[in-house]
Amino acid sequence: MKRNVLIIGAGGVAHVVAHKCAQHNAVLGEVHIASRTPAKAQNIVRSIQARHGMNHPGLVQAHGLNALDVRATAALIRATGARIVIQAGTSFLNMSVLAACIETGAAYIDTAIHEDPSKTCEAPPWYANYEWKQAQACAAAGVTAVLGAGFDPGVVNAYARLAVDELFDEVRSIDIIDTNAGSHEKYFATNFDPEINFREFTGSVWSWQQGRWQENRMFEERREWELPVVGRQTTYLTGHDEIHSLSTHLNVPDIRFWMGFSDHYINVFTVLNSLGLLSEKPVRTDGGQEVVPLKVVKAVLPDPASLASSYQGKTCIGDLIRGVKDGKPHEALIYNVCDHQAAYREVGSQAVSYTAGVPAAAAALLIASGVWDTGSMNNIEQLPPRPWLQLLETMGLPTRIRDAFGDRKLLSPCGALLKAA
Missing domain, CATH: 3.40.50.720 (NAD(P)-binding Rossmann-like Domain)
Known part of the structure; x- marks a missing residue:
């Protein structure tokens, strides 16, 4: 051990x-x-x-x-x-x-x-x-x-593996959906390291579609989903870590990642990016000092850890999986809902x-x-x-499944898969 x-x-x-x-x-x-x-x-x-x-x-x-x-x-x-x-x-x-x-x-x-x-x-x-x-x-x-x-990458990968191995006879598509329906009461802030957060969205968006890589621009493709607890959420096709491994290890032709963004976030991001303030390349000021614009933006934004005490609402993250089960088309959302205030209390x-x-x-x-x-x-x-x-x-992170048979816990207390009612 x-x-x-x-x-x-x-x-x-x-x-x-x-x-x-x-x-x-x-x-x-x-x-x-x-x-x-x-x-x-x-x-x-x-x-x-x-x-x-x-x-x-x-x-x-x-x-x-x-x-x-x-x-x-x-x-x-x-x-x-x-x-x-x-x-x-x-x-x-x-x-x-x-x-x-x-x-x-x-x-x-x-x-x-x-x-x-x-x-x-x-x-x-x-x-x-x-x-x-x-x-x-x-x-x-x-x-x-x-x-x-x-969680993503991570838990969503485990959801995908379980679906391929145990829940479907054939998986044809995996849409990973990450939404945050919470509010931190700040004018603008990122939920994790601003430098890492912004870097995800300033280049190409890569997805795995029809068994090959597809390149898009950020905020080019938008989709709305009706999700448990958090309701209707707007998301955008985004490149993300897990696609780079799932596309290699699972025989699934379509794997995409969708992240939720508010209009306000997109507006602020667009302005910062258009001004070059999200660049990771150093620039020199007229005083001769070399600075990295992205690091300056990070320095003036709130520390993500400081958001916790005032955060309200919930996140919903999961895999919407489509394929075949028992010779028929089958769809399941495997997901988790997490409460900001519950996390803060614990x-x-x-x-x-x-x-x-x-x-x-x-x-x-x-x-x-x-x-x-x-x-x-x-x-x-x-x-x-x-x-x-x-x-x-x-x-603290229970898993649920929503499919044609209803919405229920995925696992029993002993770890067995729960059958549909």
């Missing part, structure tokens, strides 16, 4: 990961949080202590770390005795943290695809440009690496961070217990989905 967890990062997602790991420290052991800004990591420690968030006496400790420094990261892994490392910081760090895990033999978990600061919306399959190049090194070192263990976060952070902690539990400790690199859809989804039922 692997014990002791090192969490890289101290933002909104890392905050949730740390709380959930502390809630399960009887299994996971010590919880260490490392950030380039040690005070932010210490704030998470205080939050856990204030909520009496540990289910067993143990250590929760903050550390300072520049995780781009592979040698320093490896040294901290060894010093803490961490056998599981959760990369919950900016996705610019993925490859450095993964390298440190390969060097030390620690298991690696992340929640998003690696990004190069000088590039945006890379050509597919994006994973092949970075993480997948280290698959042989992981196997040679016996290192378990779980890629994209958030761990002091908003639902967007909660839905990304809880699955990563659940993945750590499956590695610790050996269920997902494969000694190799895998995306979520390459791993058995049911143990993870069953854990999430108990950790």
Whole structure:
């Protein structure tokens, strides 16, 4: 059994990961949080202590770390005795943290695809440009690496795998739908790192259609959906991490990602982008100072973690899957609804961070217990989905299914698939 967890990062997602790991420290052991800004990591420690968030006496400790420094990261892994490392910081760090895990033999978990600061919306399959190049090194070192263990990517991948394996005879299309019907009462803010958020939308939109890659512009294709709890939501075809792995690992001809945006968000985004303020390329001011416009915008926007206390409403994220069952056309929406205020009451976060952070902690539990400790690199859809989804039922992210037979829980308390009434 692997014990002791090192969490890289101290933002909104890392905050949730740390709380959930502390809630399960009887299994996971010590919880260490490392950030380039040690005070932010210490704030998470205080939050856990204030909520009496540990289910067993143990250590929760903050550390300072520049995780781009592979040698320093490896040294901290060894010093803490961490056998599981959760990369919950900016996705610019993925490859450095993964390298440190390969060097030390620690298991690696992340929640998003690696990004190069000088590039945006890379050509597919994006994973092949970075993480997948280290698959042989992981196997040679016996290192378990779980890629994209958030919600999307992550839980939606598990939904897709379960549908292909157990719910359909043939899956013809997967539409991943991510909507946030909440309000944070700010004029404008992003729900996670603004730099990463904007970079998703400033380049090409890649989707997998008719068994090949299709390129579109952002906000070019719009679709409305009638969703459980949150009602009618407007979404736009968007490029996203999970398409880059699902298109490789599942034999499904159409896989698309749709994200909800308000008109206000689109208007502000369009103005910023048109002015060049979302560029990742440095510019020089008339005073001779070199700045990156996107980093300036990030600096003036609210910290996503600060939104939690006033956030109201719910998110709804899921997979709308179409195909064939028992020789007939079949459609099912597999989804989760998460409440912003419920997340805040439990761990002091908003639902967007909660839905990304809880699955990563659940993945750590499956590695610790050996269920997902494969000694190799895998995306979520390459791993058995049911143990993870069953854990999430108990950790605050239950799954429901809506199909021709009604709307119901997907899994029973013992983990069996529930039959339609």
